[in-house]
Amino acid sequence: MSLLPELRYPTVTELTASARALAALRPGVCALRQVGVSRAGRPLLLLSVGRARRAVLVVAGAHSNEPTGGPTALAVAERVLFDRELRADISWHFLLCADPDGASLHVTPAPRSLFEYHLGFFRPAGEEQPEWAPSMLPPDRLPPETRALTGVIDDLRPYLQVTLHGTDLGGSWVQLTKEVPGLAEPFAKSAAELHIPVETGASDAAGWPASGPGVHVMPAPGAGAAYPSMPDDARRSTWYHAHRYGGLTAVVEVPMWASDLVSDPAPHPAPATAMRRLAGRLLREASQVDRVLRETLPRLEGPDGPLLRASRWGLELVPGLAADWIHTPPADDTMAYIGSVDAFSRRLPLRAAAMLLRVLQEAGDPLAPRLERLVRAWSNSFADRFRARWVPLEHQVEHQARTVVTTALHARERTG
Template identity: 35%
Template sequence: MAAQLARYGDVREVGTSRLGEPITMVSVGNGPRNALVFAGPHPNEPIGFLTVPRLAEVVRDNDFGYTWHLIGCVDPDGARLNESWYAGPLDRERYLRGFYRPPAHEQVEWTFPDGLPETRALSSVIDEIRPDLLCSLHNAELGGVFYYLSEDRPGLADTLANLPTGIPLHTGEAELPGTRRIRPGVFLFPSLEAVNTAMPGMSSVHYASRYGTFSLVIEVPMWSDERSTDTSGCGEQRADVLARVARMIEDIERMPDLPIAEFVVQDSPFLRAYADLRPGAARFASALRAHRPQGEATVAERFGHQETAHMLRLRACTTALRILDGELGVGNHRAAVRSARKAYAELFESWMAEEGSVAQPIQPDLLVNAQLGAILSAAKS
């Protein structure tokens, strides 16, 4: 990535990962305002890796009054654990079987200001350039495109909601607790107090706010389903949907125990992620139960919440499978390991059969263009 970005401007190392990988940033343009754009804050969300070089090419020719500071990947260690599925084809099961997402306390996006070496690298850049604009590039798994803004800018919200992305606009609720919808598909980023009911720490958006930074978080889906845009009533009350979804998420707490005492490897990124799954699921389910919205849910709202729960269960299950396959791969064929592998394989197949989705993969070019259009819209606002 660094070599690819070097053709557009000056590249410098701004930090290193926990495993010693360099984290590099390229600066392009010479406008009086500063913009910071970074990709890969969650390593299972790689679309930003493609967007950053495209953005560098665009702003090299027109900086829109900014000096652009671009980080192509802020979690290279996590990215390496996902790279088996990056090249495609973008199949849901293939993605899940190669999936890795760090535990919440090891996520760059949620451990500001100094929780991790990667987070410290990013926070030091924010302290140095005090960005006028910050863009964090994310992608969801299934649904429609949506955006979080750090402040209510109705003009920009209108622009984002009407961007001709070729991707359905998410019309349900946001995934983070404490959000407020500005327009369909555009939400106000929640306060630190609200988000800490489900997440452990401070985000880049909260941290940068000390400098008066305007932040945009862009979420584009890798798969699309027409139900994510259906605003008709579903016949079920919003509060009942959330209660049912909370019960689905609590299935994670009831998963079989891993026979960790029988393992050869006693610590790994996957084991740490697994250890966080049950308390994380409990926090999220509790936050959903505490939220008591009124009225009938739309099809899109019900679908979005159900997909979130479905995704979290499958992520938990496949994390356990990667742990167990690793043990078998190093020759640990103890009965407890084989038995757990069988139980989790059956659970994974059972939950996959519940998917009921007609999701279609979205072309990466459309996803990149959607992120690019949103960034430039924010820069012009």
Template identity: 40%
Template sequence: MDELSARAAALVARHPHHARLRRVGTSRAGTPMWLLSVGRGSRHTLIVAGPHANEPVGGATVLRLAERALADPRLTECADTTWNLLLSLDPDGSRRNEGWLSGPYTLGRYFRHFFRPGFLEQPEWLPDGAAGAALPETRTLLDLQDELRPFLQCSLHGVDIGGGFVELTRELPGLDQRVARTAARLGVPRELSPYDTLHWPRLGPAVYRIPPPRRGDLAAAMTEAAVESTWYHPHRHGTVTAVVEAPMWGVSAVEDASPAPDADAALRTVSRTLRHDTRRLAGILARVRPSASAGPDAARLLAPVDDYLLVGPGVADSWDPDIRDGTNRPLPPPDTARLTTLALSGRRVALRTAGLLHQLVTRAGHDPAGALPELDGLIDTWCADYRDGHGARWIPVARQTEYQTRVVLAAFELAAGHPRTAGSRSGEPEWSSEPAVPMHRE
């Protein structure tokens, strides 16, 4: 977080007539929330980095977008546009993830340092509606949306294991083709059946329509985004929101649309595995809670653990072909991509829970229940399954950032109504057509 703020300030110092940095809010822990603005057009974009604490790519992306906007007047003066880039929506949570950001970039290191607040402490959601939003980070974003009335809002997310995809509150015809070209050029897999969009309309491969918010219980809200959110709040201003997901570890099978042999058997296995893992982790929690609850940050760590253990069994039931109790929504036809995504998602719930429990015990400074060796074994085994069983491979930071930047610029061109740049045979805007990042670059 300190590096991100310092780099934004240095950029403004180099371009004082074209870039500004202003404090727009303060986090719960007193951390300043900074908005970097480039250009002075009458129309606004709002680009939000760090909505989820464990997804750091957006911070690098907003800096790259600012550099592009400063270098190319077609993004600012010619488009009558001001780019507004919020450096982090959850600076406190982002800081709690810094233990793995210096590398080495291994799955085990990531999950042992993983942090994401409990659902009710995530500033992107509005479980009580905009009027009832209490988190200062949420209020800061809502105020910015109402002040700027952006024609485009992009929420920058990072998929830990899987592929890239985009979710939209309004259609942007042609975006799926732009995403496909960008992903192919940069070697980033597209996620054709994301768990997040399991029951959402598909606008094209790896592009999905976010349904209007509806009331639901906590489990539904966490698994289907079934509550009001800051994605939809500016809808009344004519805003199109694009949630741009860039993967950290890519898995090729998430873009395999071939039919899956014996899909029901695979679904039973995934469901049974998630139930088993949830029960085992619940047992570990019961053993460590009495001794670890008084440790540093215990309440913050326990909140997401309780959330994951709450939703795990219900998620497993919703996938199980043998459970048809009238409440489960039928799954879309399961192809290889969808079955892979569900397997990755179930394991993700378990690994995140195990990582948070590992931190809980470690920070308590003692382990009378003897849980750490068991947690270390589970984390190592499950990460090996990602790596060896699913072929998860690290995508260099430069490539993650370039992929997300190009998708944002494609959404900008389509939302702004720009004609395709003359001479661009592929239809990609020239400002997003830099040569592909070399495969070896970090």
């Protein structure tokens, strides 16, 4: 039995309907309950399977543009329900979508290309993201989604929180807030079986030690940040909330489109030079978007909406990040790392342009066609440079689901 829609990413409404159907199959084992509401009043729902005291919390939908997590959560829930051994001494809990408001604004359920994906793109500004808000806002200003998530952690006290993320183009990797011995080998085996590259030098984990290819462990307190200008701090995110109960968090990333350029461990011949070149392109491309923004802002009426706030927020990150890349020694000297930074340098201005485009299209602004041509050109260039190949949705879900279960079993041994 499968409760997943075919060949496309399900909506939050479809995820909820599937979760209700799953709970109805075994009401003595499963339960679906509301644990909060979003800023717009949408329900935040938790699906629980099993009744054991030791708990695993799986969080989907923390980033609206990373849609694999929802179907993965359902796949793991279904697997656990029909495998008694997996829930013999563990209860499993699935936050179906941590940001349903964001999910309502990201509207590419079946993208056929990177360009089509970006036409419906949305990812909120950092302080509006449920997991990252605590690193940017004081406690009295946290959004309700964050308060709901931390409330679930306080209630369950999970020995493991797994948060399901993804990337548009690249490879798969895991970030851990504490080491989970033995995870790297089955993670790599799963990726290989499903033809998904392991991103061995992920820029998101720059400077983090690795316990194996693509499995990164948060560095010890006091370690310097690879990108000092970035406003987020993982130790103040919801990832670390589980630590107060002796738990840890695993962030499992899987790509929509794969590229082998992010898995090459060979040394780069001139990493510092490459970083400066990427910084220069980042500045140039961001300035193109900024010029359109400045020209159109006087014509846009009313307060900034979430798309415009997110676009502006992304552009504001660029000067500091480019300075980091120019003045800070590279955190890694491999081809994989430079490839990952190359992807990041393309991603940031492209996303800002894509969200601004949606604003201009809605307003009927005359610059919308010009910006659409830019989004198309950058999307196609990104895909061509990285020789992007689509990862079938069932492979995205299967690899992420395997990694969730494997991490839970290995972390159980770690925590006794």
